[in-house]
Amino acid sequence: MKKPIEAPRVSIAPMIDVTDKHFRYFMRLITKKALLYTEMLTCEGIFHGDSHRLLDFNEIEHPVALQIAASSTEQIKRAMPIINKWNYDEINLNAGCPSDRVSGNLMGACLMAYPDLVRDMIKTIKEFTDKPVTLKHRIGIEGRNILPASFKRTLLDTYEDMDNFISIVDEARPDSYIIHARIAILEGLSPKENREIPPLRYEEVYRLKDEHPELNIEINGGFKNLEAMKVQMALLDGVMIGRLAKDNPFLLRGIDALYEGGSFNYISRREIIEEYIPYIESLEASRENSYMAIKHMDGLFTGVRGSKKWKQIINTSASQGIKASELLRLSLRELPKDILDER
Ligand SMILES: Cc1cc2nc3c(=O)[nH]c(=O)nc-3n(C[C@H](O)[C@H](O)[C@H](O)COP(=O)(O)O)c2cc1C
The missing domain is CATH 1.10.1200 (Non-ribosomal Peptide Synthetase Peptidyl Carrier Protein; Chain A)
Incomplete structure (x- = not known):
């Protein structure tokens, strides 16, 4: 069966205050193939806000994935009819953002403690679209006040925890899991620290693919050059890069050459x-x-x-x-x- 999304692939990560339509236009001059993500948009924001300002993009940006954040299926049901007026190539649900504002509202990384809800949200998105629906999450989370009271532990950070999360979410069959290979610490660290302090644990992402070859698994976190990206593409279904795209975009001229039949973009x-x-x-x-x-x-x-x-x-x-x-x-x-x- 043909996979609904191209694999392996490279994607440019969703980054608030960075990956707006202007940044994506700029990126498209450098790579024609990488999937470009929007910034994270909350479903509530889409429902109540200026949808043109939030959702408009230029045709040149394709393929482009919209990342949404939500804390209930109702929020998704309100936002999806609006989103469907735009022709995004993929819808991605955020279960990886550690920000207090997002986690405190039962969105982002804290959703890893609620796999049933994530499954239901993925199912709901799929009811509204035939486009690929994907999930971005962490390998685990830590946070005393955020986890449901029924949890005896303040940590959900073992490989088995992630495996359990995915086994439940997979009942909704998301088309891909994009895994930021470090845990999110939901109390005491800023979002920036949460991208630096918890150590990267790539092995757990490789193990997941090894044990579940049928799943589409993409890896994210800490990739700083094309060689490292190439290695990930051989092992997994994709690699997502974030800060490198902002910090050294010229280096990304090599992305298209990482694809079979693709070539280096010698643009000056x-x-x-x-x-x-x-x-x-x-x-x-x-x-x-x-x-x-x-x-x-x-x-x-x-x-x-x-x-x-x-x-x-x-x-x-x-x-x-x-x-x-x-x-x-x-x-x-x-x-x-x-x-x-x-x-
Ligand atoms: C400025 C900034 C904003 C970010 N905003 C988002 C976001 O909106 N949604 C999301 O899932 N991740 C967000 N992230 C995390 C990135 O998508 C990515 O997971 C993280 O930077 C790790 O990848 P990297 O090491 O290649 O940068 C953000 C990261 C940065 C640096």
Whole structure:
């Protein structure tokens, strides 16, 4: 049977305040194949908020997955008819975000203590869409006040706990599990610390795939170069990268070559900037926040000459009265030629 999603694959992780439509447009200039995620959107936010502002995206972004957060099937039932007006390629449910705000509301990582609810939410999403429905979660959680009172333990962090979680959720047959290979500590750590302090435990993700080869398993957490990504693609059904995409996007020109039959994208920094300018001009024409959109490019010169100058230019305040598109043109004049034209 053909899998509903391409495997193995690379995806660019959902990141709040990062992976908005501008960042995704920028990413698409660098990789044509990687799946791009939105930021996490709560179903309540979608139901009550400005759905165009939240959900609009550009055709160039396909394939693009919408990540949602919810704490009940009712919330999903309210949001899905709205979501279905947009043509997202995949819907992903968040069961991995450690933020107090999210976990305190029975969303994100704390859902790992409620596998029945996660199963029901996945089932509910599937009732509304034929697109792949996937789940992003951690290998476990720790948190005294967050876990249900019936739990005797404050930790759900063994391999067996994760296996049990998945065995229940899998009754709803999500199309893929994307596993951030560290636990989330739900009290006492900030979201940032929760991406750094709990150790990475990749072996448990490999073991899961080994014991359940029928499941589509993608791994996330700490991958910093193409070689490491290639290794994961040989072992599993996919690899998701987060911070690397923001910190060193130029490196991601190699992603498409990780796919069978795919090739390295030899686009230069100059060409990336030149191709982004018309997009920025279209934002300027429609009075969208174009300054925000160019800030997303700030890792483009990471590790090379000109990085400081680049950051200075693109972080120029709007109050200086220079258009964002002009700032990009200025960068093409001011930055070292050899770095701009490197392939
Ligand atoms: C700024 C930022 C925002 C994030 N927002 C989300 C989010 O909205 N939803 C989510 O599932 N994970 C979120 N994450 C976690 C990433 O998706 C990813 O799991 C994590 O960064 C580990 O991958 P990495 O080591 O490749 O960065 C966020 C991470 C960062 C750095």
